[in-house]
Amino acid sequence: MSQTETEIHAPSTTQAPKTHELKPEPSQLGFMRPDHSKSVIMDWLTTVDHKKIGIMYGAIALFFLLVGGFEALIIRTQLAFPENDLISAQRYNQLFTMHGTTMIFLAIMPLNAAFFNFLVPLQIGARDVAFPRINSFSLWAFVAGAIVINFGWVLQALQVMGLFEASGPTAGMTDLAPAMGWFGYAPLTGTNFTGAGTDFWIMGLQILGIASLSAAMNFVVTIVNMRAPGMKMMRMPVFTWMTLVVSLLIVFAFPAITIALGQLMFDRCFGTNFFVVAGGGQPILWQHLFWIFGHPEVYILVLPAMGIISEILPVFSKKPLFGYSIVVFSGAVIGFLGFAVWSHHMFTTGLGKVATAAFSLLTMAIAVPTGVKIFNWIGTLWGGRVRFSAPMIFSLGFVWMFMMGGFSGIMHSSAPADAQQQDSYFVIAHFHYVAIGGIFLAVVAGIYFWLPKMIGKMWKGNLSTWVAIFSTVGLNVTFFPMHFLGLLGMPRRTHTYLEGFGWETYNLVCTIGAYILAFGILLLVVDIIRCFRNGEPAGNDPWDARTLEWATTSPPQVYNFAKTPIIPARDALWEDKYGPENRKITHEDDHGHGIHMPSQSWMPFIAALGFIPVGLGMSLMQAGVPYMGYVAIFGLLVLGLGIALWAIEGPGGYHMHPEVDAA
Amino acid sequence: MSDTEHQEDGHGSLVINNKKLLMWLFLGSDCMFFGTLISTHLIYRKLYPESYDPLLVFDLELTSGSTFILLMSSVLMALAVSAMHKGELKSFRLTTIGVIFCGLIFLACQVYEFAHFTNEGLTLSTNTFGSTFYMMTGTHGVHVAIGVFWLICLYFYSYTGKMDAHESAVDVEVAGLYWHFVDIVWIIIFTAVYLIEYIPGLR
Ligand code: HEM
Ligand SMILES: [Cu+2]
Numbered sequence: 001m002s003q004t005e006t007e008i009h010a011p012s013t014t015q016a017p018k019t020h021e022l023k024p025e026p027s028q029l030g031f032m033r034p035d036h037s038k039s040v041i042m043d044w045l046t047t048v049d050h051k052k053i054g055i056m057y058g059a060i061a062l063f064f065l066l067v068g069g070f071e072a073l074i075i076r077t078q079l080a081f082p083e084n085d086l087i088s089a090q091r092y093n094q095l096f097t098m099h100g101t102t103m104i105f106l107a108i109m110p111l112n113a114a115f116f117n118f119l120v121p122l123q124i125g126a127r128d129v130a131f132p133r134i135n136s137f138s139l140w141a142f143v144a145g146a147i148v149i150n151f152g153w154v155l156q157a158l159q160v161m162g163l164f165e166a167s168g169p170t171a172g173m174t175d176l177a178p179a180m181g182w183f184g185y186a187p188l189t190g191t192n193f194t195g196a197g198t199d200f201w202i203m204g205l206q207i208l209g210i211a212s213l214s215a216a217m218n219f220v221v222t223i224v225n226m227r228a229p230g231m232k233m234m235r236m237p238v239f240t241w242m243t244l245v246v247s248l249l250i251v252f253a254f255p256a257i258t259i260a261l262g263q264l265m266f267d268r269c270f271g272t273n274f275f276v277v278a279g280g281g282q283p284i285l286w287q288h289l290f291w292i293f294g295h296p297e298v299y300i301l302v303l304p305a306m307g308i309i310s311e312i313l314p315v316f317s318k319k320p321l322f323g324y325s326i327v328v329f330s331g332a333v334i335g336f337l338g339f340a341v342w343s344h345h346m347f348t349t350g351l352g353k354v355a356t357a358a359f360s361l362l363t364m365a366i367a368v369p370t371g372v373k374i375f376n377w378i379g380t381l382w383g384g385r386v387r388f389s390a391p392m393i394f395s396l397g398f399v400w401m402f403m404m405g406g407f408s409g410i411m412h413s414s415a416p417a418d419a420q421q422q423d424s425y426f427v428i429a430h431f432h433y434v435a436i437g438g439i440f441l442a443v444v445a446g447i448y449f450w451l452p453k454m455i456g457k458m459w460k461g462n463l464s465t466w467v468a469i470f471s472t473v474g475l476n477v478t479f480f481p482m483h484f485l486g487l488l489g490m491p492r493r494t495h496t497y498l499e500g501f502g503w504e505t506y507n508l509v510c511t512i513g514a515y516i517l518a519f520g521i522l523l524l525v526v527d528i529i530r531c532f533r534n535g536e537p538a539g540n541d542p543w544d545a546r547t548l549e550w551a552t553t554s555p556p557q558v559y560n561f562a563k564t565p566i567i568p569a570r571d572a573l574w575e576d577k578y579g580p581e582n583r584k585i586t587h588e589d590d591h592g593h594g595i596h597m598p599s600q601s602w603m604p605f606i607a608a609l610g611f612i613p614v615g616l617g618m619s620l621m622q623a624g625v626p627y628m629g630y631v632a633i634f635g636l637l638v639l640g641l642g643i644a645l646w647a648i649e650g651p652g653g654y655h656m657h658p659e660v661d662a663a
Numbered sequence: 664m665s666d667t668e669h670q671e672d673g674h675g676s677l678v679i680n681n682k683k684l685l686m687w688l689f690l691g692s693d694c695m696f697f698g699t700l701i702s703t704h705l706i707y708r709k710l711y712p713e714s715y716d717p718l719l720v721f722d723l724e725l726t727s728g729s730t731f732i733l734l735m736s737s738v739l740m741a742l743a744v745s746a747m748h749k750g751e752l753k754s755f756r757l758t759t760i761g762v763i764f765c766g767l768i769f770l771a772c773q774v775y776e777f778a779h780f781t782n783e784g785l786t787l788s789t790n791t792f793g794s795t796f797y798m799m800t801g802t803h804g805v806h807v808a809i810g811v812f813w814l815i816c817l818y819f820y821s822y823t824g825k826m827d828a829h830e831s832a833v834d835v836e837v838a839g840l841y842w843h844f845v846d847i848v849w850i851i852i853f854t855a856v857y858l859i860e861y862i863p864g865l866r
Contacts, residue, residue, distance in 0.1 A: 270787055272787050
C-alpha cells in the first residue's frame, strides 16, 4: 500500500459518508449468510460488529447491576435491625453469594468488556477486532453462563409460585441457589453440604470463564496486530494499554479457576477426592487455586477503570496525561505483581512465617505502582484548565474514593493487623470502596464520557450531578461505618446479630446509605434512558478530546474509519487539531478497493447456545434428575456442530465504498 | 476456527500472523492449565507418600513406548508443516496420516492403561492419587484426541482443492504448534509423574 498519496482531512467536519454496499456472498455451506438489513433482531443476534457487541455487553451488564443491587438491598434491609427476620439464614446465604458473583462476573466484568469492545478498535484505528466471530461467540457464551448461574433463582421463584416442586424425579433438587459465598470455599461446596445451586454456580462460572478467555485472547491479538500504521505501542491510548494488560491477566489467571472448578465438578459428579476431606482432599488447595485466580481478578476489574480515568482527566484538564509512560508501566507492574500476592487472602490460615512475611511485603509493594498512578493523575490536574462536567466529576470521585479503598488495602497487607480484620466487616468496607468508589464511579464516568460517541446523542441537564451526589454520599454512608463495625468485631456473612455489641446504629446507618446509593443508581438509569430518548445530536468531538475514537462520526459507521488513518503521534486527534503540520493525521489510500467487511454469522450464537444445555444438564444430572446426561451431551453436540459449521462456512465478507469528500 | 477476516487489511503493525498469535496465547493459557493439574498431583503425592504405590500399576515399558511414538509424531508433524509450505500436497497427506496414526496409537495405549489401572483397583475415587492422576492424564488425552480430530479434518480438507501454500500453510502451522505443545506437556508429565516414581531416594 502506498503511503505517498495521502490527504489531510478536518475530523470535526466529516459528514457520515454515503456508501455503496454490496450484499454478503453466500457462505461455503451454500446458505445465504444472515443479511443484516432484513430484521433488527436477526441483525443483533448475528452481528460481528464490535460496537454492537459492546453495546449489548453494556446493556446486559447494567441489567445485572440492578439485579445485584436489588440483592444487596435485601441483605441490607435484613441487617438494619438486630434479630431481624425478614429472610431466613439460608436465603441470606444465597443472597450474598449471588450478590458477589453477579456483581463481579455479570456486572463489572461485562461493563469493562463493553468498553473494551466499543473503544479498543476505534482507539487504535482498526476496522474491527482480529476475530469478529470469536468476539460474538464470547458475548453469547457470557449470556449462556449468566443464564446458567441464575437458573436457581428462576426455579426458586417457580417453587414459591407453586409451579415447581422438588419431588419424584426432581427430588434431588434441593438448595436451588448457591449459598457458599462468591469464593466457594471447600468443603462447603461438597455434596454433603450444598445442593443443586452449587452445580449451577460451578457450571455457570466455567462457561463465563470460557467467554472471558476467548474474548481476552481476541483482544491481545487485536491490540498487537490490528493497530493502524504509525500507532506504535507507546502511542496507544492508556485505556487500550490497560485492556492489553487485563487481557493478558485473564489469559494467565483464569486457567487456575477453570481447573479448580473442574476438580470441584469431578468431586461432585464423579466422586473424586480433590477437596473431599474424608478422601484425603485438602480444602486449603481450593483457597490457593481460587486466589491465584482471585487476586489477579480484582486487578482485572480495576485496571480498565484506571484506563478510563487516564483518558478522561487529560481531556477535562486540557493537558496531556502527566507521565504517560510511567502510568503505562505502573499498570503493567500492577498486573505482574498481582500474580504474587494471592496469599494475602489467607493470612489467617497459618501459612508459616516466611510465606506470610513474603506475601505481606509483596502486598505492600503493589501499593507503590498504585500510588504512582494516583500522583500522575493529580499531576495531570495540576495547573490544568479543569472543566467540571459529569465525566470529570465522577473521575475526581474515583481518585478520592479509590484511594480510600487502597488505604484499607494496605492495612490488610500487614499480616498481624489483618488477623483482626479478616472475615470482618472491615474487609467488606475495603473492597466496596475499591469496587464502588473505584470501579463503579469510573464506569459511570466512562458512560457519561463515551455515551455521546456510542449512540450519537448528548445527554443534557444536570441530573448527572445528582447521580454523583447520591452515589458518592450513599457509598460513604454505607461503607464508611463498616470499618468501625469490622473493628468492633462484627463478622461478615452472618444473617443477623444480637443487640448489645454496639453494632445497631452503624448497621442502621449502613442500610440507609444503601438506599441512598440505590437511588443514585436509579437516577443513572433514568439519565441514560433520557439520553437515548431525547438527547441532542452529539457531533463527532463534543469534548474537544484527544484520542482517535473522537475523529470518526458519532455513532461510528460500521466500518469505523472511511480510510485507514496514519498516526503521527500520541494523542493523535489533539495533535491533528492543534499540533504542528507534520503531526496531522493522514490517510491511507485504498486505491478503490473499498473496505473489506466481515459477514455476519449465526454460528457463534448457535455454538454458544449449546452451553446452556451443557451447564443445566450437568448440574441437574448431579442432582439425580433422569436423562440429564443426555441433555448435556446434546448441548455438547450443538456446540461442536456450531463450531464445525463456523469453520466450514468461511469468514466471507463484502466490500463497502464510503465516499468521503476530501476536505 | 478459521477466522481470517482481517488479515487482508494488511495493517502496518502486523508482525506475527493473527491465527498464530492466537494459538500462542492459547498455549500460554494452556501452560497454566497443565501447571495447575500437575502441581495438584505433585502436592498430593508429596503430602501422602504412603497412601498409594504407583509402581503397583505403572508399566514403564508400555508408557515409554507410547511416549516415544508421540515424540516421533512431532517429527512427522514438522515434516507436514514444511511440506505444506512448499505446497507439496502429497507428502503433506502422507506425513499427516503418520501423525494421526501415532496419535491414535498413543490414545490406544492410554485407554489400555486406564482400563488396566481400573482393573487393578485404582479409580477416580480410590484416593487422591487416582483423582489427580486420571484428571491430569485424561485432560492430556483429550488434548491429543482434539489434535487427532483436527488433523483428520485438515487431511480431508486437502482433497477439496482449496488448500494453497499461503493461507493453508498457516493453518497447518497452527495445528503443528498445538501438536508440539501437547507433546512437550506429555514429556513433562512423563517425567514428573512416571519417571520420578522410579528414583529410589525421592520416594
Ligand atoms: C493498594 C492495593 C490493594 C491492597 C494492598 C489490597 C489488599 C487486600 C488484602 C490484604 C485483602 C485480604 C483481606 C482479608 O481477607 O483479610 C484484600 C481483600 C480484597 N480486596 Fe484488596 N487490596 C488492594 C486493592 C484492591 C482492589 C483494586 C480491588 C478490586 C477491585 C480489591 C478487591 C478486594 C476484594 C474483593 C477483597 C476481598 C475478597 C473477599 O474476601 O471476599 N482490592 N485486599
Ligand atoms: Cu487480593
